Amino acid sequence: MNRFILFVPLVGFTILAGLFFLTIDRKDKDVLPSPLVGQPFPEFEMVSLETGEVVTRDDLLGKRALVNVWATWCPTCKAEHSFLNLLAAEGIRIYGINYKDEERKAIQWLASYGNPYRWNLSDTNGQLGLELGVYGAPETFLLDSRGIIRGRHVGDLNARVWSTLEPEFESLP
Amino acid sequence: MMRYEYRHWLAGLLLLLGAVSAHAVVNGYKYPFDDPDDIARFQHLAEELRCPKCQNQNLADSNAPVAGDMRDKVYELMNNGQTDEQIIDYLVARYGDFVHYKPPVRAETYVLWFGPLLAFLLGLLILRQMRRNQKAAPAPLTAEERQQLEQLKAAVSADSSNDQKANNS
Numbered sequence: 001m002n003r004f005i006l007f008v009p010l011v012g013f014t015i016l017a018g019l020f021f022l023t024i025d026r027k028d029k030d031v032l033p034s035p036l037v038g039q040p041f042p043e044f045e046m047v048s049l050e051t052g053e054v055v056t057r058d059d060l061l062g063k064r065a066l067v068n069v070w071a072t073w074c075p076t077c078k079a080e081h082s083f084l085n086l087l088a089a090e091g092i093r094i095y096g097i098n099y100k101d102e103e104r105k106a107i108q109w110l111a112s113y114g115n116p117y118r119w120n121l122s123d124t125n126g127q128l129g130l131e132l133g134v135y136g137a138p139e140t141f142l143l144d145s146r147g148i149i150r151g152r153h154v155g156d157l158n159a160r161v162w163s164t165l166e167p168e169f170e171s172l173p
Numbered sequence: 174m175m176r177y178e179y180r181h182w183l184a185g186l187l188l189l190l191g192a193v194s195a196h197a198v199v200n201g202y203k204y205p206f207d208d209p210d211d212i213a214r215f216q217h218l219a220e221e222l223r224c225p226k227c228q229n230q231n232l233a234d235s236n237a238p239v240a241g242d243m244r245d246k247v248y249e250l251m252n253n254g255q256t257d258e259q260i261i262d263y264l265v266a267r268y269g270d271f272v273h274y275k276p277p278v279r280a281e282t283y284v285l286w287f288g289p290l291l292a293f294l295l296g297l298l299i300l301r302q303m304r305r306n307q308k309a310a311p312a313p314l315t316a317e318e319r320q321q322l323e324q325l326k327a328a329v330s331a332d333s334s335n336d337q338k339a340n341n342s
Binding site for chain 2: 005008032033034035036100125126127129130131132133134135136
């Protein structure tokens with residue numbers, strides 16, 4: 001019994017080492033889970049970047065869609081842009097939130113790299129971003145036809161990421 | 174005496190005037206408040222809330238644009254008369270438990286909250302066990318063992334007296 005106590009530190013160390021080993025390879029350790037998954041997309045009333053027309057939450061409803069948060073100051077947004085063009089060409093609805101950006105630059109960007117978005121909101125002061133818990137760009141929200149947020153991806157959207165997100169997206173009502 | 178009191182009042186009035194134009198300075202930005210208590214409240218909130226972008230900094234220290242937006246939001250909500258709890262809930266509802274340095278007590282955070290206490294109690298238990306083992310008096314010898322001991326003693330003393338004789342001769 002007395003000898004057994006000598007092994008307590010070893011057992012403790014082994015448990016800790018095991019826990020650390022399990023998490024050492026986690027790629028997404030900086031990604032925060034969104035508490036908004038399962039919640040309705042926040043209400044908004046803003047003007048479209050392209051036409052200046054007023055768009056509201058109702059304009060998101062009807063069909064499952066992606067809502068992509070992007071900005072011209074964000075290099076990763078540039079990296080994922082061609083993939084968004086590809087998805088849009090496949091007929092997937094993508095709405096854009098131009099986050100904390102300059103409208104002039106954003107319009108220029110869409111003109112030169114192509115516009116995969118149905119429409120864009122210009123969230124110059126980041127208030128909608130705040131409502132959505134956005135903490136960096138790019139971020140992509142999965143939305144069902146009733147406007148409920150069903151998932152969020154932080155970072156680059158590419159073919160590899162989409163292969164895991166697509167089944168989830170296709171299963172949305 | 175009267176004059177002294179008058180000066181006292183004047184000092185109070187000046188302090189009050191100073192307070193009216195006071196502001197909290199957080200990360201180089203000024204946030205004006207009417208009530209000096211609110212300055213402390215604002216500073217406390219900015220330190221207790223965590224920047225989701227640069228994850229090792231609080232809202233007061235972080236230079237990230239999102240931290241600035243969140244500070245402004247905290248300021249706005251405070252001016253709307255929201256309590257600290259309401260403001261924290263507002264941000265937690267959007268950014269998750271992560272934004273608050275004090276995690277909630279829930280089933281999934283039990284290990285976090287009570288783990289150290291458990292480890293401490295376990296340590297105490299082990300310590301007590303070790304002490305008890307050290308202090309335990311050796312069991313008294315049985316009759317047989319005592320007899321053996323006497324024989325050994327006799328043998329040793331016989332040996333040493335033989336040695337003495339050998340040395341003397």
